[in-house]
Amino acid sequence: MIRYLRLYAHFMRFSISKALEFRLDFFFRIFMDLVYYGIQIGFYQAIFMQTPLLGGWSRDQSLVFMGGYLVVDAISMTLFSNNMWMLPVAINRGDLDYYLVRPVSSLFFLSLRDFAANSLINLGFAVGILAWTVLRLPEPPHAVSLLLFLAMLPFGAVLHYQMHLVSLLPVFWMGSGSNLHGIFYSFARCMERPDRIFTGWIRRLLVSVLPFCLMASFPARVFLEGPHWPILLHFAAVITAFFLFIIFIWNRGLRAYSSASS
Amino acid sequence: MNIAWIFYLQGVKAALSYRAEFWINFAGSVGSQFCVAFFLWKAVFLARGTDTLQGFTFAGLMLYSLLVPLVERSVMAPDMMGIAGEIYDGGLSRYLLYPLAYFQVKYASSLAQSTLYQGQTAVILAVYAAVFGSSGITPVSLMMGLTAIAFAGWLGFWLLANLEMLAFWADNVWSLAVMNRMAGWLLGGGMIPLAFFPAWARSALEWLPYIRLLSFPIRCLLGQVGWSEWLFGLVMTVAWSLVFAGTASLLWRKGLRVYAGVGI
Numbered sequence: 295m296i297r298y299l300r301l302y303a304h305f306m307r308f309s310i311s312k313a314l315e316f317r318l319d320f321f322f323r324i325f326m327d328l329v330y331y332g333i334q335i336g337f338y339q340a341i342f343m344q345t346p347l348l349g350g351w352s353r354d355q356s357l358v359f360m361g362g363y364l365v366v367d368a369i370s371m372t373l374f375s376n377n378m379w380m381l382p383v384a385i386n387r388g389d390l391d392y393y394l395v396r397p398v399s400s401l402f403f404l405s406l407r408d409f410a411a412n413s414l415i416n417l418g419f420a421v422g423i424l425a426w427t428v429l430r431l432p433e434p435p436h437a438v439s440l441l442l443f444l445a446m447l448p449f450g451a452v453l454h455y456q457m458h459l460v461s462l463l464p465v466f467w468m469g470s471g472s473n474l475h476g477i478f479y480s481f482a483r484c485m486e487r488p489d490r491i492f493t494g495w496i497r498r499l500l501v502s503v504l505p506f507c508l509m510a511s512f513p514a515r516v517f518l519e520g521p522h523w524p525i526l527l528h529f530a531a532v533i534t535a536f537f538l539f540i541i542f543i544w545n546r547g548l549r550a551y552s553s554a555s556s
Numbered sequence: 557m558n559i560a561w562i563f564y565l566q567g568v569k570a571a572l573s574y575r576a577e578f579w580i581n582f583a584g585s586v587g588s589q590f591c592v593a594f595f596l597w598k599a600v601f602l603a604r605g606t607d608t609l610q611g612f613t614f615a616g617l618m619l620y621s622l623l624v625p626l627v628e629r630s631v632m633a634p635d636m637m638g639i640a641g642e643i644y645d646g647g648l649s650r651y652l653l654y655p656l657a658y659f660q661v662k663y664a665s666s667l668a669q670s671t672l673y674q675g676q677t678a679v680i681l682a683v684y685a686a687v688f689g690s691s692g693i694t695p696v697s698l699m700m701g702l703t704a705i706a707f708a709g710w711l712g713f714w715l716l717a718n719l720e721m722l723a724f725w726a727d728n729v730w731s732l733a734v735m736n737r738m739a740g741w742l743l744g745g746g747m748i749p750l751a752f753f754p755a756w757a758r759s760a761l762e763w764l765p766y767i768r769l770l771s772f773p774i775r776c777l778l779g780q781v782g783w784s785e786w787l788f789g790l791v792m793t794v795a796w797s798l799v800f801a802g803t804a805s806l807l808w809r810k811g812l813r814v815y816a817g818v819g820i
Contacts, residue, residue, distance in 0.1 A: 319728035326731040333742045340752050344610075347603040468576075477584035483592050491599035496591060
């Protein structure tokens with residue numbers, strides 16, 4: 295474990311020094327995420343000009359949910375996203391060879407080696423927006439609910455990473471993975487809406503097999519409606535199940551991997 | 557054979573080279589966007605307890621939401637056009653050595669993708685009309701809409717070309733292209749129809765280019781635009797295209813002076 299932590303510290307150091315070599319791009323990326331945050335706030339303001347409630351939540355409650363998914367997105371962008379972009383390329387071109395021969399978990403290396411320093415700054419902005427939305431609530435938050443909410447958000451980001459990885463793993467068997475990102479990001483929009491607007495089998499799908507609605511909605515529900523054990527257990531069970539599923543598929547994928555031009 | 561035509565055909569072949577992915581991506585992105593819009597607006601209509609919102613019925617909003625990803629794919633290339641990449645890796649040099657009109661070639665490739673997406677749009681609209689009825693789409697509105705999409709594709713090309721050519725000076729312009737897409741998504745009426753914006757915002761957006769990329773072609777397809785507004789919209793699209801074509805030409809000339817041709 296200590297070895298992995300030390301390795302991750304090296305990843306962070308290299309990534310930050312690399313990011314600061316391309317300063318204009320570094321600031322462009324920060325600004326890009328700020329535009330995204332502005333668009334999300336603008337969207338919810340426009341929606342609540344039409345309705346008093348969305349999925350059972352008021353404007354203030356929905357803004358807390360929005361702040362939550364901005365934090366989930368920022369954590370995911372900081373830790374995982376750059377690595378996920380490169381994963382299909384590494385598999386397709388045979389670059390995976392270089393990771394397989396190293397004496398550490400190849401999945402750990404490929405998932406975390408690039409730390410997005412610019413997104414760390416955006417994480418600060420996202421946390422600021424979340425704090426602003428929490429302070430807007432008419433009643434002061436319950437301390438336990440708030441702590442659980444804050445503890446669940448990083449796990450929401452882990453689930454986001456897991457779903458991204460699952461969407462990319464077919465590249466082991468397909469010729470190209472360039473379009474797989476597009477599919478993931480299209481589905482990831484479900485994360486940006488309260489889970490209770492979805493109904494029927496689509497809702498069941500979005501809280502189980504494609505758990506985009508768990509990432510931010512469930513933490514927000516714990517915060518806004520109080521701790522509820524079935525929600526917490528459901529959340530933990532899905533993350534664990536996806537972890538095991540990924541390990542299984544990764545190992546199957548490595549068996550199918552035939553180095554360059556696989 | 558005309559060089560641009562050759563590049564157009566190559567672009568079609570490239571887009572279809574991974575057919576399964578092409579169609580899976582198409583179905584996944586359009587289906588998921590439509591699904592999110594369906595449940596969002598259903599929740600809003602239920603909470604509000606009304607039949608219409610800003611002049612849209614639920615069915616009308618669903619058709620609008622279906623058209624957004626279809627038109628977006630036709631007018632805003634999903635990926636960058638490769639100009640920035642060619643500047644970074646020196647691939648631009650081959651265009652400079654041979655008697656090729658660079659923007660003509662790039663536009664032909666971009667048009668190839670756009671044509672395929674327009675074909676997909678036509679298929680989806682035909683299926684929709686067969687299942688749910690025409691919903692205001694007539695042969696005239698279809699003609700007006702497809703013309704607006706063609707013009708919007710030209711505008712989208714020049715807009716993105718400007719951003720990509722900043723690669724002559726900037727380390728990476730990918731984030732600018734993403735910002736452009738996000739701005740188009742909100743300010744062009746992709747996220748929600750512009751009718752849901754306050755009046756002052758709608759008046760301001762009328763003079764920006766983004767409204768010509770999404771909202772205007774979609775409203776044309778839906779038969780919500782009269783002849784005079786259609787003509788005004790096309791004139792505005794052409795005007796913005798000419799502005800961006802002019803700045804692209806300027807950036808091209810200035811950029812070539814600093815282009816190092818790495819990779820020759």
